Amino acid sequence: MSALARALRAQGVPVPQIANKLVIPTGKNKGKNSSVATVYRVLAEDEPES
Template identity: 75%
Template sequence: MSPVPQIARELVIPSGENKGENPSIATVYRLLAEGDAATETGRPYTGPQDQLIAL
């Protein structure tokens, strides 16, 4: 089983309409994919994952 559902449960959205909630599993997969794409190009990734906090 993938660890992504567990990761999603440990993250919290700190602001906005969904403040205090956990991101969806699809959002976590998308953030991981975007981070991988940025790493492949050699550029640092500074997308939405920077806005999530771990408990």
């Protein structure tokens, strides 16, 4: 899921659209779309800390 989010963002897809494309695979929210905040968190993991 995180790899897809990174790939879509690299292609210039806006974060809200990425969140609508991602589906949570497990847990109590299984089958639901990811939140915009979750996508931002995933993308922030790649950014180097200053």
